[in-house]
Amino acid sequence: MGNEPMNDLDRLWEATRPAPPSAEAWDRVWAGIVERIDEPVPMVAPSRGRWAAVGLVLLAQAAAVLLAVGVGRHAPAPPPPIHVEEGRLVLIRGAADAVEVADLTPRLGSAGVDAWYLVHNYFESAAAGPFVAMAE
Amino acid sequence: MPEGPTIASIPDEELVRRARERDPAAREELFLRHRDDAFRTAHRLLGNEHDALDAVQDSLLKAFRRLDEFDGRGGFRFWLLRIVVNTALDQGRRRKRSKAVVLEVEPPSGSPDDDPSRGLGRADLRRSLDEALSKLSPPLRATFVMFAEAGMTYKEIAEALEVPIGTVMSRINGARRKLRETLDWDRLKGID
Numbered sequence: 001m002g003n004e005p006m007n008d009l010d011r012l013w014e015a016t017r018p019a020p021p022s023a024e025a026w027d028r029v030w031a032g033i034v035e036r037i038d039e040p041v042p043m044v045a046p047s048r049g050r051w052a053a054v055g056l057v058l059l060a061q062a063a064a065v066l067l068a069v070g071v072g073r074h075a076p077a078p079p080p081p082i083h084v085e086e087g088r089l090v091l092i093r094g095a096a097d098a099v100e101v102a103d104l105t106p107r108l109g110s111a112g113v114d115a116w117y118l119v120h121n122y123f124e125s126a127a128a129g130p131f132v133a134m135a136e
Numbered sequence: 137m138p139e140g141p142t143i144a145s146i147p148d149e150e151l152v153r154r155a156r157e158r159d160p161a162a163r164e165e166l167f168l169r170h171r172d173d174a175f176r177t178a179h180r181l182l183g184n185e186h187d188a189l190d191a192v193q194d195s196l197l198k199a200f201r202r203l204d205e206f207d208g209r210g211g212f213r214f215w216l217l218r219i220v221v222n223t224a225l226d227q228g229r230r231r232k233r234s235k236a237v238v239l240e241v242e243p244p245s246g247s248p249d250d251d252p253s254r255g256l257g258r259a260d261l262r263r264s265l266d267e268a269l270s271k272l273s274p275p276l277r278a279t280f281v282m283f284a285e286a287g288m289t290y291k292e293i294a295e296a297l298e299v300p301i302g303t304v305m306s307r308i309n310g311a312r313r314k315l316r317e318t319l320d321w322d323r324l325k326g327i328d
Contacts, residue, residue: 009316013284016262018179029193037200
């Protein structure tokens with residue numbers, strides 16, 4: 001075994017080398033090869049495990065389609081796109097079925113009012129919706 | 137008129153070329169040349185002669201049918217042994233090694249190797265080693281058998297298993313260590 005000095009494991013390995021099969025056994029092996037060597041390679045029928053795997057994949061795909069359809073039916077239609085002009089301070093608040101857009105730009109005025117101050121005030125005065133987004 | 141070379145003197149590369157053209161003599165010569173290595177490798181992985189012969193037959197069928205895919209790198213022996221290892225591991229997974237199967241194919245009692253006066257018989261030794269081998273994970277077992285039984289180099293094993301050489305070396309060391317730990321050396325003192 002390798003080029004190392006023989007140790008117990010190497011000696012055990014050498015001592016247990018499989019005995020060669022009989023000539024008859026080899027003849028049977030060769031006959032089996034010759035018999036099948038030029039046969040067309042058989043198509044492997046999927047095993048039960050493979051069928052199960054295929055079934056699972058199909059089920060998962062069907063579930064995904066149903067989920068998408070269900071969500072599509074029951075989900076509210078997406079709101080129309082909101083256009084925000086550059087330089088504007090806008091708060092976008094999502095209500096249950098509608099989107100409320102508040103343009104805070106006029107309140108900024110020219111007196112150097114802090115935008116975050118305005119936004120903070122708006123939050124305090126308005127009922128909190130599911131989410132609020134701001135664009136400037 | 138000078139005679140052509142006998143088939144036994146024709147190199148593997150030429151035999152492979154002829155085998156691709158379905159030359160039965162070339163196929164048979166490749167079988168005769170490499171069947172022993174293939175058998176010993178499969179036997180170490182599967183633990184019994186019957187399964188090993190099945191694995192050799194399947195492997196040679198695959199090899200002959202896929203000769204067009206063989207690029208010649210490393211030689212036919214290397215390519216065949218690679219197929220043998222994969223086939224044997226696959227077969228082993230399907231059939232699950234069992235002690236009963238191993239016992240079934242051991243040589244009959246009374247063989248000169250099993251002289252009780254010489255300590256443990258060869259069949260006992262082999263059974264012990266087979267059991268220890270079966271406890272190795274498939275990657276460790278395959279790597280160790282390719283090295284120890286098939287005589288493949290680290291580089292060849294790395295290419296065959298598509299792993300870095302360092303992985304091959306660590307697997308071989310790991311397999312040696314685990315085999316040494318698993319085997320009952322007190323019981324195996326009768327090794328010749």
